[in-house]
Amino acid sequence: MNKRNRWVYLLLAIVIMGAGLLSRKLTAYLPHIVNIYAGDSLWALMIFVSAGFLFPAWKTKTIGMFAIVFCYFIEFTQLYHAPCIDDIRKNALGGLILGYGFLWRDILAYSIGVAAGMSWEYYSYRFKRSA
Template identity: 35%
Template sequence: MRYNIITRNKRLLYITIAAITIGTGLFIRIKKHLFPGVFNLYAGDALYAVMMYFLVSAITKKHLLLKAIIILAVCYAIEFSQLYKVAWIETIRQTLPGKLVLGSGFLYTDLVSYAIGTAFAFFVDYLLIDKGQGAR
């Protein structure tokens, strides 16, 4: 029984962190003038990877490193999908939800931002949440 309580608490924590990350990303996007330009360029993509990591963590019990690899692959796939230019997906990308989820243009620097965000989320999970115990 104790195992289920820990699992539920951890799942709730992951969802809470993902929600806070979404809020932080939207705040940065709305209040761009409060932050340095270079921060505005890369923070959104790094936070996207953080959010994805914790959302996936809330629904799976995979090993931490495997989750990080999956998230990085998904983020990279989304970024590379921006090279695919057809009318229907471009129409989706021009909406706010489409732009937030699918992005709008391929940039190599976004790949670095995703790697940094994924690494950050992995280490937060490993050091503060999982405490080096491995996936349960």
């Protein structure tokens, strides 16, 4: 992967963040399967593009590995419930970042989000190279 355009990745992170928050507000209008996976998949995708913004020279595989390890780490920390951490989770922003409770399905959702980001990068890189 060539060096990423940081402005594109910043814009993508903002749009994805908005879509993820919107997906949490529209649960009454979305199919159940979308409600289960959309927010967490978009969160993982946002982590992927944010890592691309922070580390524009890294290879796609490295960004993907960083993002998936980060997402899994956050998910597994949800098994830990110290009062100080749970107080952070009670705050809306703290809850969005740290989550509330461990779910195996979130691991699948994170995998989907990071895979989508990696696929998009590979596809866009191939498209640019062939043009």
